[in-house]
Amino acid sequence: MSASRRDFIRITSLSAAGLIFGGQYVHSAVKALRQEGIGGSSDPLRTPTYCEVCFWQCAGWVHKNEEGKIKKITGNDDDPNCNGRLCPRGTGGVGMYYDEDRLKTPLIRVTGKDGKQTFKEVSWDEAFDFIAEKLQKIKKEHGPECTALFTHGSGGHYWGDLLKAFGSGNIAAPSYSQCRGPREVAFIATFGDGLNSPEPLDIRDTRCLVLIGSHLGENMHNGQVQEMSDAIDNGASIITVDPRYSTAASKSKFWLPIKPATDIALLLSWIREIINNEWYDKKYVEQYTYGFEELKNYVQPFTPEWAYGITTIKPDQIRETAREMANAAPSVIIHPGRHVTWYGDDTQRLRAVAILNALLGSWGRRGGFYIPDKMGLPAYPHPPFPKPSRTWREAMGGKYKLADLALASGVCDATIPSPELDCNIKGWIVNGTNLIMTLPDQKKTIDAINNLDLLVVVDTMPMEITGYADVVLPECTYLERWDDLRVAQGRNPSIALRMPATEPKYNSKPAYWMAKEVSKRLGLEEYFGWDTFEEKLDWQLKQVGSSLEEMKRLGVKNLPREYGNLFFEEGEDVDFYTNTGKIELYSTAFEAEGFDPFPVYTPHTEPPAGYYHLNYGRAPMHTFSRTANNPNLTDLMDENTVWVNPKVAKEWGIKNGEPVYLQNQDGVVSDFQVKVRVTERIRFDSVYIVHGFGHADKKLSRAYGKGVSDSQLITRVLMDPVMGGTGMRGNFVTFRFEKESEVKS
Amino acid sequence: MRYAMAIDTKKCVGCSDCVVACQTENDVPIGYCRDWIVEITDGTYPQLETEIRSERCNHCDNAPCVRCCPTGASHYEAGGIVTVTHNKCIGCGACIVSCPYDARYSHPEGYVDKCTFCLHRIKKGQQPACVEVCPTKCMYFGDLDDPNSDVSNVLKKRKHKTLIPEAGTKPHVYYLI
Amino acid sequence: MREEIITSGRLNPNIDPHLEIWHWHIPLYLFLGGLAAGILFFASLYTVLGKENKYIGAVRRAPVIVPFLLIIGLAALFLDLRHKLYFWQLYTTIKIQSPMSWGAWTLMAITPLSFAWVAIHIREFFPNWDWKWTLLKELEKFLVKYKKILAWIILYFSVILGIYTGILFSAFNARPLWNTSILGPLFLVSGLSAGSAVIILFSRRKRERINFAKIDIMLIGIELFLIVHMFMGFLASTEVQIDAANLFLGGPYTAPFWIFVVIIGMILPAVLEFLELKKFHIPVIIPVILVLFGSLMLRFVIAYAGQMSRWLY
Ligand SMILES: Nc1nc2c(c(=O)[nH]1)N[C@H]1C(S)=C(S)[C@@H](COP(=O)(O)OP(=O)(O)OC[C@H]3O[C@@H](n4cnc5c(=O)[nH]c(N)nc54)[C@H](O)[C@@H]3O)O[C@H]1N2
Ligand SMILES: Nc1nc2c(c(=O)[nH]1)N[C@H]1C(S)=C(S)[C@@H](COP(=O)(O)OP(=O)(O)OC[C@H]3O[C@@H](n4cnc5c(=O)[nH]c(N)nc54)[C@H](O)[C@@H]3O)O[C@H]1N2
Ligand code: SF4
Ligand code: SF4
Numbered sequence A: 001m002s003a004s005r006r007d008f009i010r011i012t013s014l015s016a017a018g019l020i021f022g023g024q025y026v027h028s029a030v031k032a033l034r035q036e037g038i039g040g041s042s043d044p045l046r047t048p049t050y051c052e053v054c055f056w057q058c059a060g061w062v063h064k065n066e067e068g069k070i071k072k073i074t075g076n077d078d079d080p081n082c083n084g085r086l087c088p089r090g091t092g093g094v095g096m097y098y099d100e101d102r103l104k105t106p107l108i109r110v111t112g113k114d115g116k117q118t119f120k121e122v123s124w125d126e127a128f129d130f131i132a133e134k135l136q137k138i139k140k141e142h143g144p145e146c147t148a149l150f151t152h153g154s155g156g157h158y159w160g161d162l163l164k165a166f167g168s169g170n171i172a173a174p175s176y177s178q179c180r181g182p183r184e185v186a187f188i189a190t191f192g193d194g195l196n197s198p199e200p201l202d203i204r205d206t207r208c209l210v211l212i213g214s215h216l217g218e219n220m221h222n223g224q225v226q227e228m229s230d231a232i233d234n235g236a237s238i239i240t241v242d243p244r245y246s247t248a249a250s251k252s253k254f255w256l257p258i259k260p261a262t263d264i265a266l267l268l269s270w271i272r273e274i275i276n277n278e279w280y281d282k283k284y285v286e287q288y289t290y291g292f293e294e295l296k297n298y299v300q301p302f303t304p305e306w307a308y309g310i311t312t313i314k315p316d317q318i319r320e321t322a323r324e325m326a327n328a329a330p331s332v333i334i335h336p337g338r339h340v341t342w343y344g345d346d347t348q349r350l351r352a353v354a355i356l357n358a359l360l361g362s363w364g365r366r367g368g369f370y371i372p373d374k375m376g377l378p379a380y381p382h383p384p385f386p387k388p389s390r391t392w393r394e395a396m397g398g399k400y401k402l403a404d405l406a407l408a409s410g411v412c413d414a415t416i417p418s419p420e421l422d423c424n425i426k427g428w429i430v431n432g433t434n435l436i437m438t439l440p441d442q443k444k445t446i447d448a449i450n451n452l453d454l455l456v457v458v459d460t461m462p463m464e465i466t467g468y469a470d471v472v473l474p475e476c477t478y479l480e481r482w483d484d485l486r487v488a489q490g491r492n493p494s495i496a497l498r499m500p501a502t503e504p505k506y507n508s509k510p511a512y513w514m515a516k517e518v519s520k521r522l523g524l525e526e527y528f529g530w531d532t533f534e535e536k537l538d539w540q541l542k543q544v545g546s547s548l549e550e551m552k553r554l555g556v557k558n559l560p561r562e563y564g565n566l567f568f569e570e571g572e573d574v575d576f577y578t579n580t581g582k583i584e585l586y587s588t589a590f591e592a593e594g595f596d597p598f599p600v601y602t603p604h605t606e607p608p609a610g611y612y613h614l615n616y617g618r619a620p621m622h623t624f625s626r627t628a629n630n631p632n633l634t635d636l637m638d639e640n641t642v643w644v645n646p647k648v649a650k651e652w653g654i655k656n657g658e659p660v661y662l663q664n665q666d667g668v669v670s671d672f673q674v675k676v677r678v679t680e681r682i683r684f685d686s687v688y689i690v691h692g693f694g695h696a697d698k699k700l701s702r703a704y705g706k707g708v709s710d711s712q713l714i715t716r717v718l719m720d721p722v723m724g725g726t727g728m729r730g731n732f733v734t735f736r737f738e739k740e741s742e743v744k745s
Numbered sequence B: 001m002r003y004a005m006a007i008d009t010k011k012c013v014g015c016s017d018c019v020v021a022c023q024t025e026n027d028v029p030i031g032y033c034r035d036w037i038v039e040i041t042d043g044t045y046p047q048l049e050t051e052i053r054s055e056r057c058n059h060c061d062n063a064p065c066v067r068c069c070p071t072g073a074s075h076y077e078a079g080g081i082v083t084v085t086h087n088k089c090i091g092c093g094a095c096i097v098s099c100p101y102d103a104r105y106s107h108p109e110g111y112v113d114k115c116t117f118c119l120h121r122i123k124k125g126q127q128p129a130c131v132e133v134c135p136t137k138c139m140y141f142g143d144l145d146d147p148n149s150d151v152s153n154v155l156k157k158r159k160h161k162t163l164i165p166e167a168g169t170k171p172h173v174y175y176l177i
Numbered sequence C: 001m002r003e004e005i006i007t008s009g010r011l012n013p014n015i016d017p018h019l020e021i022w023h024w025h026i027p028l029y030l031f032l033g034g035l036a037a038g039i040l041f042f043a044s045l046y047t048v049l050g051k052e053n054k055y056i057g058a059v060r061r062a063p064v065i066v067p068f069l070l071i072i073g074l075a076a077l078f079l080d081l082r083h084k085l086y087f088w089q090l091y092t093t094i095k096i097q098s099p100m101s102w103g104a105w106t107l108m109a110i111t112p113l114s115f116a117w118v119a120i121h122i123r124e125f126f127p128n129w130d131w132k133w134t135l136l137k138e139l140e141k142f143l144v145k146y147k148k149i150l151a152w153i154i155l156y157f158s159v160i161l162g163i164y165t166g167i168l169f170s171a172f173n174a175r176p177l178w179n180t181s182i183l184g185p186l187f188l189v190s191g192l193s194a195g196s197a198v199i200i201l202f203s204r205r206k207r208e209r210i211n212f213a214k215i216d217i218m219l220i221g222i223e224l225f226l227i228v229h230m231f232m233g234f235l236a237s238t239e240v241q242i243d244a245a246n247l248f249l250g251g252p253y254t255a256p257f258w259i260f261v262v263i264i265g266m267i268l269p270a271v272l273e274f275l276e277l278k279k280f281h282i283p284v285i286i287p288v289i290l291v292l293f294g295s296l297m298l299r300f301v302i303a304y305a306g307q308m309s310r311w312l313y
């Protein structure tokens, strides 16, 4: 697998689909029109959108009441991502619009970057002039490649185009190096393809779903939760590996309460069981895989008894669950997870997951992994982007060759001057990502920010990151704006429209407008050639046989597959985009880069006495920082709790509901207190908190001081040597009942 | 006609979507709710069992809230749905006190409010908002007198229970177990 | 370990974490209603029995406060309504099964009756009273003429009122602490006891006072018996009721109940009244106030504790 070959294939296959698409779909568009009933006027109180509360991007409708006020948001029945049902966060999206703490007008900093917001309100023109001037200065003094974009969400498209036009390719999202990066790299290495989003998992048809830390049901990625429920209905068995009795564990036939950080041992042992009992899919393995014999030899030492000593999972449970998977194969899914940056050996753990799936023959099989299809949508015509004189990889010193996207943490590192890197990044645009709460090691993030000449933050809320900005640009919420079409992969390709349901509140504006305005001041307006965004969307839609008018009515359009079958045919010849053209049980790409071609279990540091693994995850009604101040959603949950096993609570004499501070192994004490939830649902070597709480910005009137922030306590980062992911679960905490300052005073 | 709801505790993940959907559908003020989620865990690590339920007014056949209401504001609608006529309600709280499930609340405007089984939607042939939104499709709604309704079918197939049957209220929200 | 939590942040004000929808208004209202019923009961009883001249305190003097008690009680009830503008809806229907409804109607009836009673006895306090308008004079004449019948009607309604204040709580099956048939008699007796205490205060004759002190001691005896009985009933019942009883047996309402209601509000005044009968000199106001205090506290404690008690599921 050379990076260039993979990129090439990906691009050609996509654009081919796009080309073919052009002529053919006029027909189906007409059909769709007919179904809807031509002349069936669209309801003025109902406008289409797709959700921006997380990145599953469910399509839905915004409903207004008779006074024209936004009332509710519901799912679009035709949308494959949500099947007409939004998750609680999507349903509660109205709260983003009504939140009275929203950013209301552009701001420019008046005093130092101290995380405290001392800003003056300015006009949009002043803000843009300021940004343009600073960017030009950076370009002159350091070169345009010394700028970077951090983004999560729709606005990234426009700022990305602006940055590329400006001459920089440093476009990074924390949803890669802090999230699914290791998974993508592991699956690309094994199957030649990443998973992307929504993951092409045929959960609804599976007979056995294995969740390794994937806490579906708390992780509310909509389609997956829906399909897990379908699978339960169909009698599928669920195996959950989690140190915590998660919601998913409570729905499972087997719960394996694994000792944290030991998953690779369990996976290796499962692989051995499946190979040694000849439970693997022999035909499939023979036809499609590379390196089986080596693998077989390699896993021989990893007996269930060996794994028991490491994972605390009993040998007969390991055997029984291996058999359960094998009985269901190939309709079995060892779920690849999504937030997988845990312990720094994550790419290797995900390799083990990929290998297990390959042995059971679930890749390309019903009830396993399907082959996704996605439409190619032509970009609105613009001049070619200049080639940046330095790529993001070079900016980071050429490390992490296997990473297929830029690393947010890496760009952050490259901003801090060091002897190894000659060009330090001087300007950041941060769109829709609260880096302070998102990147581990807050101190480092702040160090990097202190080295910047310009920090532009585009956000809807006065989140922590805005406190460090030179310029804050208030974006209107997704309910008040146009955005690029959602082009989703899935069993069928689909597109979805987002249009404003109402005028933006306050003096907020859409990101596409901001980017175009800045482009004018940088002389790059030709990259934003459209006059209105509607014009751009209509042009794009017409290229693929639809129109803005049609999409306003439909909201979502499903298209037939262009990309072959959902599953492999019996015995079908398949060419995998790996170096060997096979599913690589033995990874030649890893070997070439000097990494272990098979996953290796390495022991991790254990918590010192009195300390516990700091485990974190999701609550179904919140998305990170994003919803922390949302009136509808904080109404459901306004603070996190720290889950503590009763034995531990007893040892410490802590009662249920008692507030405590948490202190980590490096002596960092949480800003705020968190209430203890004494529960049997967690191991005694771990505590658990939901990520996204403990906000320190007083402007967030509902979120301020509620619960603790896991991010603050994640100071020890376990770097994944393969792709630069930041393992965040190597931190330990203990309880404190008073803060130092309180003791003194 | 006898409306009823069945909720599958084996599928409900406790996400609270039903709660938000009810809130936006029925203009339930922030800080109040007509439905809510209960999670009960039994056992000792690692032998655990958790039941998750979405709860609301049970639209009891023998509803103490209707009985004790001095004005007739609380009453039965066709199909056994228990509702409150807002401008007949004096806000005396008797019905709140009388409900063993604490399913009612006092609306900031003064009257008492509670789940209506989304009567306004049923009348239009739609499902209740909570049922329609539930991502796990774990809620079933319909007419018990119709043997082919969703709720009749699922109650035939599955073991089920009601909450506090010993209170004698004859609830019409069933939990599949 | 069993863990039961509401995960959706259900925090309906006054409902969660436990019911607190009825505040001071309702127990005060019930106390005043019970007291009024007690006074009117004795007033009308002795009238009907033809002993009005022997029991002037009970028949003519004490009832003077009843209209005030009822009006303050009604005002408290009104204040507790959260949808006040719709108050009149109470009088658009009669709902037999709703204690609130027949309480409202009973008060509607008994309040004017109590005014009438006071009116025909007004000269007990103001010997030279003159009803100025002839209509009123005629009315007084009419009432005086049919005083016995009026007494019968008042006797009837005072019993209803007394029982009503007792069973308002016990009608609520949903609150295990209230869900006992003893609460009705207990409140009724407590109302009578409070009534007799007030009569002692108003009475000017020693014989009447002694008589009512005896009645009161007997009533308190019955109350204590009922209380013991109530707890025996709870403890022999289901887990839910045992839990309810435990609010008073080690739970948060233990001290208020046993100290304020039982000891200070019942046993102590009974002892004082007993001592008085035994010719010790006790200022009459002390046992009276203690009895009234006990009777009020009983309703407060039962009202608040009852709202805390709930079914388990
Ligand atoms: N400690 C810790 N760190 C983590 C994780 C964890 O679990 N624990 N999870 C990791 C994972 S998996 C991920 S994917 C990342 C995600 O991390 P982020 O992408 O940073 O996610 P959010 O915290 O949601 O940040 C969203 C920001 O976007 C703003 N925003 C919301 N809507 C809009 C909009 O319409 N326009 C604009 N311009 N801004 C908007 C919000 O106000 C908020 O400031 O975090 C990673 N970091
Ligand atoms: N409601 C909601 N849903 C979301 C999001 C959200 O913010 N809110 N974010 C979305 C995003 S961007 C992502 S990336 C996904 C993340 O969702 P997942 O990929 O499901 O999240 P993880 O953080 O990998 O998993 C958290 C679980 O891992 C368990 N765990 C901790 N340590 C270990 C260990 O050592 N071994 C094992 N086997 N398990 C362990 C924890 O107990 C917890 O149950 O969620 C998505 N869905
Ligand atoms: S999963 Fe929920 S939050 Fe995410 S896009 Fe869908 S509805 Fe929105
Ligand atoms: S929406 Fe459905 S799954 Fe979610 S809590 Fe409600 S009933 Fe349960």
Ligand code: SF4
Binding pocket: B056, B057, B058, B059, B060, B063, B064, B065, B066, B082, B098, B099, B100, B101, B102, B103, B104, B114, B169
């Ligand atoms: S659940 Fe409560 S409010 Fe609903 S009908 Fe039954 S008693 Fe009335």
Ligand code: SF4
Binding pocket: B068, B069, B070, B071, B072, B073, B074, B084, B088, B089, B090, B091, B092, B093, B094, B095, B096, B111, B112
């Ligand atoms: S509060 Fe309203 S609905 Fe409830 S009993 Fe009183 S009048 Fe009836």
Ligand code: SF4
Binding pocket: B021, B022, B023, B025, B026, B034, B035, B056, B114, B115, B116, B117, B118, B128, B129, B130, B131
């Ligand atoms: S049926 Fe309607 S009113 Fe009742 S809980 Fe569901 S959404 Fe709310």
Ligand SMILES: [Mo]
Binding pocket: A175, A178, A179, A180, A338, A339
């Ligand atoms: Mo993520």
